[in-house]
Amino acid sequence: MEAIHPNTQIGLVSLKVADFGRSLPFYTRNIGLMLLSQEDNTAVLGTTERPLLELIQQSGATPSGGTTGLYHFALLVPNRAELARTFKNLVETRTQFEGFSDHSVSEAIYLGDPDGNGIEIYRDRSRDKWPMVNGRLQMNTLPLDLESLTGELNGRDEPWTGIYPGTVMGHIHLHVRDLDEAEAFYCDTLGFERVMRYGSAAGFVSAGGYHHHIGLNTWAGRGVPPAPPEATGLRHYQILLPNQPALNAVAERLTMNGIAYESQEDRLIVRDPSQNEIAMKVTS
Template sequence: MTLSTAISIANVHLQVSDLTRSLGFYQNALGLQVLRAEGQTAWLSANGEPPHLLQISALPNALPRPPRTSGLFHVAFRLPDRLALARLFYRLVALEVPFQGFADHAVSEALYLADPDGNGLELYRDRPRADWPFTNGQVQMTTDPLDVDRLLHEGTHSLETSHRIDPETDIGHIHLQVGDLERAERFYVDLIGMEVMQRSYPGALFIATDGYHHHIGLNIWAGRNVPPAPENTVGLRHFSIAIPDADAWRAKLNKMQTAGRTIKRLDEIDQESFAVKDDDNIEVRLVYRPTPP
C-alpha cells in the first residue's frame, strides 16, 4: 500500500550549537518567522502561523557532525515561484550570506547554502510538472549550471522590499545521507510506502508520492555503511511526514508494528503521530494531518 498522494514533509527539527546565532540566521537572513521559543528551542514558519516548518534546539557545546556519518544532507525550502526565489536570492547576496552552489535540475532551480552550524539547506522553485523530463516512468533530474546572473537580476529589479521569506514557502523535500541505498529503500519504500522516482543518479535514490520528483532524497556520498552521527553533534533530530488520510496513517502504524519496528506514540490534542527510526538511526515521525477545508 502506497501513501496517500497528498503527503508532505511537514517539518524538520535541527540541533544547533547556539540558539541566538541560529535565530539570527533563520529569522533575519532567511526570513522565517518565530512562532514561539521556550528555553533552548524555537519553532518557525514562513507565514507566522502554525504549523511550524522548522524547529531548532540548541545543545550547548554541540560538536560538528563528522563528515563520514549518516544524517542530514539538506533541508529543501520550496519557494512558490521563480520571482520569490529571485527576491530571496537577492536579499541573501546583499547580506553577504555565502552560497555553496547553484544548480538547474531540469525539474527545478536550486540554491545551496548552510546554516551557521553547517546544516545543509536548499532553496528552490519547481518548474511546471508538464516540463519535467521522464524516461520509462522515472524522472530524469540533472545537475546543470544555473543562470545565476539572470536570477539575481530578477531579484534586483523586484519592487518587493520585505525581509521575510515568501509566506507560501514550505519544505518541498529532505535529503539524507545513509549507509546503504537498498536498506534505505526497504524502509522508505517497502515500509512507509513511497515510490522510487529516480534510480539513475549516481550514488543516490529519489523517492516520492503523487509523481513528485522527490519528497526524500537518499545518498551514499559520505561512504557506504557509514555510522550514524553521534548525538552530541549538530544536525538532524527528526523530520515529520504529514499524511492526510486517517486509514493510510493507521495502516503505516500497523505495518511498522508488524515488521517489529520500535514505535513511539506522540499523540497530541490536535493530532495523532508516531515516531520510528530508520536503519541509519534517523527519527521519522508520521503525523495524521487532515487537509484543511
C-alpha cells in the same frame, strides 16, 4: 504493496544547534523565517502559515562528519520570482553560498547554516515540463542561470519582508548507511515510490508522482554510524499524512514488517535503518 497516500508531504524539521545567538539571526535575517516561539532551549521558526523548523540549542555541540543524518532540508517557494527575491536577500545579507543547480524539474540554491546544517531553497517547474526518459522522470544537475533568475525582478527593489508566507518544506535529503537498505524501508515498508537513482550512491523517493520528497545518499560513506548525541544536526523530521486512515495504514505496514515504532497522541515515531528519526503524523 499499498502505496503511501499521494498527498503525503514533508513537515517540520528539528535540528540541534550550538548557539541561538548566531542561529536565530541567520534564520530570521538571511533566510527570512519568522521566530514563532521560543522557550528555554527550543525555538520554532516558520511563516505566518506554518512552522517549518525547530531548533534545539545544545551548548557545546559541534558538527560531526562521516555519519548518517541530515544532508539538507529544502524550502520550496512557489515560483521563480520568489526564488529571485530570496536570492537577492541572501546576497544582500552576504550569505555564503554552497552551490546553484538547475535540476530540470526545479531550480535550487544551496547553502549551510552556522552549524553546517545543509539548506536548499528552490522552486519547481510545472509538472508538464518535467523531463521523462522511457516513461521515467529524469532529474539533472546543470548550472543555474543566475542572470536569468535575477532578471525575474525586472529591476524592482521592493523591501524584504521575509520568505514567502506560503513556503513549505518541499523535501529532505538524508545521509544513510546503505542505499538499498534505505530504499527498501522507505519504499517497500512506508510505501513511497522509487523515482530514480543518481549514480550508484543516491536515490530519490516520493509520494503522488512528485520528483522527490526524500533524497537518500551514501556520500558520507557506506556503513557509517549515526551522529553522536553531542553533535549538531538532525533530531527528527516529520512526514505528514492527510488523514488518520493513511497513518493507520503505515502503522500496519510497520507492524507487518516487524519494525518497532512508538505511538503517541497524534503521531508515530520510527527510525529508519540508519537511525534517522521520523515523526509521522496527520496534517493538523
